Amino acid sequence: MQVALRPVHDSDLPVFFRQLNDPESLRMAAFTPVDPADRQSFDAHWRRLRASADVHARTVLLDGDVVGNAAVYGMPGEREVTYWVDRAYWGRGVATAALRALLSEVPERPLYARAAADNAGSLRVLDHCGFRETARVPQYAPARGEEIEEVVLRLEG
Structure with missing residues (x-):
């Protein structure tokens, strides 16, 4: 199993959109767009991400296939990570390997x-x-x- 990251390509977006609309993945992620099925909003969101110098967005590849995305975004000192891996690959170490790769590309802390x-x-x-x-x-x-409990985590240097 080889997990790698690369810049996001236009051809990745339909895969990301399909992944975003998986009901079980949505429920688990919880903090998602209000209407994940709104393709225009999805496309506008990804245009903004890809155009922003403050966002480090990557496509997650498993053995060359697109299986998700990962990014760092936000203001200096408050930057956050986010990631999404297709449910078919949960529990196989893909998200961990992708996040580790992302963290090596973005050395700033916290x-x-x-x-x-x-x-x-x-x-x-x-x-x-x-x-x-x-x-x-x-x-x-x-x-x-509904309102649920959210865990906030920090990665130090």
Whole structure:
């Protein structure tokens, strides 16, 4: 299994859109767009990300196939990581390998991450990459239509 990152290509976007609209993935991610099926909003979001000098966005490849995306975004001192891996690849170390690769490309610290408190898989990935919990806060989760507990994590230098 070879996990690699590369810049996002236009041809990746339909794959990302399909992944974003998987019901189980949406529920687990929790903090998603209000209407993930809105393709125009999705495309506009990715245009903004790809045009921003403050965003380091990458496509996640597994043995050459597109299986997700990962990014660092935000203001200096408050930058966050985010990642999304196709559900078919959960539990196989892909997200951990992708996040480690992203962290090696973006050496600035601290970095932050957020995850639903019941998203054990994502919390495990973040723990394996050195993130440590700093807070738990109530937050509205659009994918669930309710307020849930969100874990805030920090990665030091």
